[in-house]
Amino acid sequence: MSGVNNRSELSPLDQGNKTLTRRGRWSQEEHMLFLLGLEIYSRGDWINIATNVVKTRSPTQVASHAQKYFCRQASNNTGKRRSIHDITIQHPIPLQNFLASPNTNLAMHHSFPHHINQQNQSFSSNLPMHHLSVPYHFNHQTQVFCSNLAMQQFHEIPHSVPQHINQQNQVGSSNLAMQELLGRHLYVPDHINHQNQAVSPNLAMQQLHGVQHSVPGYINQQNQVSSPNLAMQQLHGVQHSVPDHINQKNQVSSPNLAMQQLHGIHHSVPDHINQKNQVSSPNLAMQQLHGIHHSVPDHINQQNQVSSPNLAMQQLHGVQHSVPGHINQQNQVASPNLAMQQLHGVQHSVPGHINQQNQVSSPNLAMQQLHGVQHSVPDHINQKNQVSSPNLAMQQLHGVQHSVPGHINQQNQVASPNLAMQQLHGVQHSVPGHINQQNQVYSPNLAMQQLHGVQHSVPDHINQQNQVSSPNLAMQQLHGIHHSVPDHTNQQH
Numbered sequence: 001m002s003g004v005n006n007r008s009e010l011s012p013l014d015q016g017n018k019t020l021t022r023r024g025r026w027s028q029e030e031h032m033l034f035l036l037g038l039e040i041y042s043r044g045d046w047i048n049i050a051t052n053v054v055k056t057r058s059p060t061q062v063a064s065h066a067q068k069y070f071c072r073q074a075s076n077n078t079g080k081r082r083s084i085h086d087i088t089i090q091h092p093i094p095l096q097n098f099l100a101s102p103n104t105n106l107a108m109h110h111s112f113p114h115h116i117n118q119q120n121q122s123f124s125s126n127l128p129m130h131h132l133s134v135p136y137h138f139n140h141q142t143q144v145f146c147s148n149l150a151m152q153q154f155h156e157i158p159h160s161v162p163q164h165i166n167q168q169n170q171v172g173s174s175n176l177a178m179q180e181l182l183g184r185h186l187y188v189p190d191h192i193n194h195q196n197q198a199v200s201p202n203l204a205m206q207q208l209h210g211v212q213h214s215v216p217g218y219i220n221q222q223n224q225v226s227s228p229n230l231a232m233q234q235l236h237g238v239q240h241s242v243p244d245h246i247n248q249k250n251q252v253s254s255p256n257l258a259m260q261q262l263h264g265i266h267h268s269v270p271d272h273i274n275q276k277n278q279v280s281s282p283n284l285a286m287q288q289l290h291g292i293h294h295s296v297p298d299h300i301n302q303q304n305q306v307s308s309p310n311l312a313m314q315q316l317h318g319v320q321h322s323v324p325g326h327i328n329q330q331n332q333v334a335s336p337n338l339a340m341q342q343l344h345g346v347q348h349s350v351p352g353h354i355n356q357q358n359q360v361s362s363p364n365l366a367m368q369q370l371h372g373v374q375h376s377v378p379d380h381i382n383q384k385n386q387v388s389s390p391n392l393a394m395q396q397l398h399g400v401q402h403s404v405p406g407h408i409n410q411q412n413q414v415a416s417p418n419l420a421m422q423q424l425h426g427v428q429h430s431v432p433g434h435i436n437q438q439n440q441v442y443s444p445n446l447a448m449q450q451l452h453g454v455q456h457s458v459p460d461h462i463n464q465q466n467q468v469s470s471p472n473l474a475m476q477q478l479h480g481i482h483h484s485v486p487d488h489t490n491q492q493h
Contacts, residue, residue, distance in 0.1 A: 022056040
């Protein structure tokens, strides 16, 4: 067939081919393009293969090359001599040379086999593969843009996955995000972690998996993480309807912090739960905010601010149905980095005058458990209770629901860290005005960490001007005030 290559005149097949520029031995690049042409067109359509694929060869040359190729493939006696015709479309060969060759300018507008690595293109290749899908068994996945980066295992995505899943997730380091984003089933709504930005290695969303059914929009949409090994490593198992804006702007500024296990949220959770919870220290709040069932009132711990490490609400969990007032009625807490690890267990009637005037003269003391107030509470209870020692009062003034009169803890002033009213929540029924209206605290570790749970009718002016002038003192257990207490009991003690 060498005469075909040396002919000075074109055969009838070559009359319309004006781009014939090459004669002689076929190059490896041309042979691979010939194999691609066989995949696109039927065997024998040499004119289209030469015109649209192997543009450096005439249809006659393509037909001659095809005859040699098929004879070589049909022969069992290939011997030791290797030939270019031994290369098949399944044969793995280095593709860098022919992909970067200036002669392989493909202007392809035809239908290749669909969806086989359609957009896997190297940024270093000069081959303009505009509409080219690599056909079956073509080893075209040897191109890598950057090693050890994102989405090494983005595979096995069955069914419909909506748009914008982690669409703008930006990764600035190697071995980072979404190494195992796999196994997506059913419908995943739009905008889940749409703008989650990670700026440090080994960080966010290594195991964002198993998201089932309907997850509302904007869950942790703008959760920003600025430190390694941080938030939301295991945000999984979110089922059914979760309302908008749950922890939408939770900002974390320290490593190993908040919400590592925010999971298992079932049914209806009201809006704005811990919406602006700000944390400014490591190993802090709400590591296990989970298991919230049914109706939780609005604005629970909405703006809870924490300024010290290892503190409040590490395990605020298991909130079911209607949470009654005055939970943890007899829970005693005596040191910092502590309060409300186990906010649970409410009981009813406590007999009157239990340890009402118990006086103690050792530190870390007074009024840690002034609690048990329910229903009607007269005016001016502990209105001007003044304390002069640090780490103090009212860390857990909670359990207030429904109608709350004006001026509850209206001017509570705190002058020391780790202090007052970190968890003012859950007020029930009618509480008269001016409860602890001007409670002033000047020093840490003191009184009224658990002012809660007052029951029934308490007369006026109980402990109205109780003044304490030494640190960590009296009234750790002024609790359980039940039914009628005479007027002016311990009024100026």
